[in-house]
Amino acid sequence: MFDWLQHSVDWLIYNVFSLTHGSKVADALNFFVFDTIKIFILLGVITLIMGIINSYFPIEKVRNFLTKRKWYGLDYFLASFFGTITPFCSCSSVPLFIGFVKGGIPLGVTLAFLISSPLVDAVSVAMFLGMFGWKVTIVYVVSGIVLSMIAGYILGKLKLEHLLTDWVKKILENKQVADNSYVEEKQTFMQRLPGIGKEALEIVKGVSIYILIGIAIGGLMHGFIPTGFFEAYISKENPFAVPIATLVGIPMYSNAAGVLPIMQVLVQKGIPIGTAIAFMMAVVGLSIPEGLLLKKVMTTKMLFIFFGVVAACIIISGYIFNLIL
Amino acid sequence: MKKHIKVLGPGCTKCTATYNNVLEAIKQTGIDADVTKIEDIEEMMKYNVLATPVLMIDEVIKVKGRVADISEIRQLLTA
DSSP: OOHHHHHHHHIIIIIISOOOTTOHHHHHHHHHHHHHHHHHHHHHHHHHHHHHHHHHSOHHHHHHHHHHSOOTTHHHHHHHHHHHHSOOOGGGHHHHHHHHHHTTOOHHHHHHHHHHHHHSOHHHHHHHHHHHHHHHHHHHHHHHHHHHHHHHHHHHHTTOGGGBOHHHHHHHHTOOSOOOOOOOOOOOHHHHHHHHHHHHHHHHHHHHHHHHHHHHHHHHHHHHSOTTTGGGTSOTTOTTHHHHHHHHHTTOOOOHHHHHHHHHHHHHTTOOHHHHHHHHHHHHHOOHHHHHHHTTTBOHHHHHHHHHHHHHHHHHHHHHHHHHO | OOEEEEEEOSSOHHHHHHHHHHHHHHHHHTOOEEEEEEOOHHHHHTTOOSSSOEEEETTEEEEESSOOOHHHHHHHHHO
């Protein structure tokens, strides 16, 4: 699919810059230019597609959708699925949480949305496609959704409502179910397109610096760390590798754009892909800043249960990835 | 007439960007307006928002869930 691009980059590096084919500098530069352009093309296309879907299913519509009908468990899937297409900023998590439970959406379903939203989004899908190919991408997206559903379901079953902070409980007592103030704008596809394009551009612009830094660090590690370096420490046989990778990732805070290029090099240098994905999921899905924000709505005990259940699900999927990929 | 502008958001980079764009747009248009930053989440929830940052002009939500750029805010202010 990207043969034409590789040819153009080869031409640029070896003919225009006349660097020697096979030299370390030429190869590193070739790798950097090709990877960067490929990822930005994919990023543009995927953010546009997700932007179009999101334009027809904005967050208000999703909420009304989930509150109006009884879905008999299907709501966990819908919440996780819509979480992936909704662009997410961690500082939106609290307003979103309140807005959802206030509208009568069960706690578990709300949490399923909150888990899947940072885990799978346009940026991570585009970068997975660019770095690991479509097979790993599909496995990642499907498992991201399934993991959110399962974690949400378990958290729902644990009946944690009494562990919410007092002001949230008060809001829940006065919840208005019939709060359907949202009126959908009637716009044709062509009317929507400029706005969608602009937002996609904003998203790409916002993460581009992280991607460039990530690819640059990845390129350096690529050149200086010998292949198989990590294998000595973290092999597939080490049963503790996945939990350790997850626990190390939890306090860290980064988006998919920053962590994926580094993860790609770790995998090339011998870290099993499931272990690397578990690390990446822990970095983007759980973090200290997010925990501090969520403390506004959850008591410390509930926060620990929330992080614990999600971390356990990440660890289990890490083992599963290592088995099937 | 003086316009009342509110920027809702818990203080992440996107919210700060929106706030600074608002200040710049007011400067450029020379419109008489005051800007309030609402960072307290309990206060924010009174406006029933789902995604931040939110830009409100005279108690009406104009932009939500994304950063509004300067030219867009100028249009909203002069409309």
